[in-house]
Amino acid sequence: MRYIAVVSSSNDASGDWSTRHSVLTMARRTAALVNVLAEGPQGHAEPGRVAEVLRAYGERGPLDLACLDVTRMRDAADRLREVFAAEHADEAAAVLNRLLQAHTGPLRLSSHGGGTPWHPHVDRDDDAPWDEWFLASSCLALTVLLWDRQLPPGRVCASAACPNVFITQGPGPERRYCSRRCATRERVAAHRRAHTRG
Numbered sequence: 011m012r013y014i015a016v017v018s019s020s021n022d023a024s025g026d027w028s029t030r031h032s033v034l035t036m037a038r039r040t041a042a043l044v045n046v047l048a049e050g051p052q053g054h055a056e057p058g059r060v061a062e063v064l065r066a067y068g069e070r071g072p073l074d075l076a077c078l079d080v081t082r083m084r085d086a087a088d089r090l091r092e093v094f095a096a097e098h099a100d101e102a103a104a105v106l107n108r109l110l111q112a113h114t115g116p117l118r119l120s121s122h123g124g125g126t127p128w129h130p131h132v133d134r135d136d137d138a139p140w141d142e143w144f145l146a147s148s149c150l151a152l153t154v155l156l157w158d159r160q161l162p163p164g165r166v167c168a169s170a171a172c173p174n175v176f177i178t179q180g181p182g183p184e185r186r187y188c189s190r191r192c193a194t195r196e197r198v199a200a201h202r203r204a205h206t207r208g
């Protein structure tokens with residue numbers, strides 16, 4: 011049984027329940043999966059690397075994640091990337107509406123047979139294929155974030171050398187880069203360019 015829809019099971023005493031199951035955490039999992047799925051030669055991510063990310067966001071037990079699953083998840087990631095590429099809420103909403111229409115089913119609640127707190131799903135059932143689950147659950151989380159803030163839920167790293175996406179919403183100032191590493195690299199490069207120009 012797949013417990014992936016939530017960040018951790020309810021009997022985990024560590025951390026705060028509401029934070030671990032928050033829509034923001036689900037959206038961050040989407041960004042982390044989109045990024046890991048772009049790794050590897052020609053974007054052929056290792057199933058082991060994808061599994062690492064799934065586990066980091068609370069998946070437990072043996073992960074039955076085949077190369078074909080990862081290939082299909084990669085297609086889903088390409089579709090989701092369009093949401094992150096949108097500059098304005100209207101554009102992100104249009105992309106999400108298209109994805110919701112084509113790739114999600116009716117809203118339902120699941121507790122995975124009592125193994126997790128009740129939470130919403132829009133995939134067909136709890137044993138849906140990985141790519142269907144990934145696309146549907148990501149659409150749901152990104153939709154709620156857009157609804158909540160009336161802003162695009164995330165963006166692509168402003169560094170031309172970095173393909174990573176990230177979630178912009180949450181505490182702290184608005185960011186342009188996916189990571190401190192990218193922000194530092196770009197600051198150093200801008201400094202060098204200014205120095206070269208004299």
Ligand SMILES: [Zn+2]
Nearest residue numbers: 167172188192
């Ligand atoms: Zn970056």
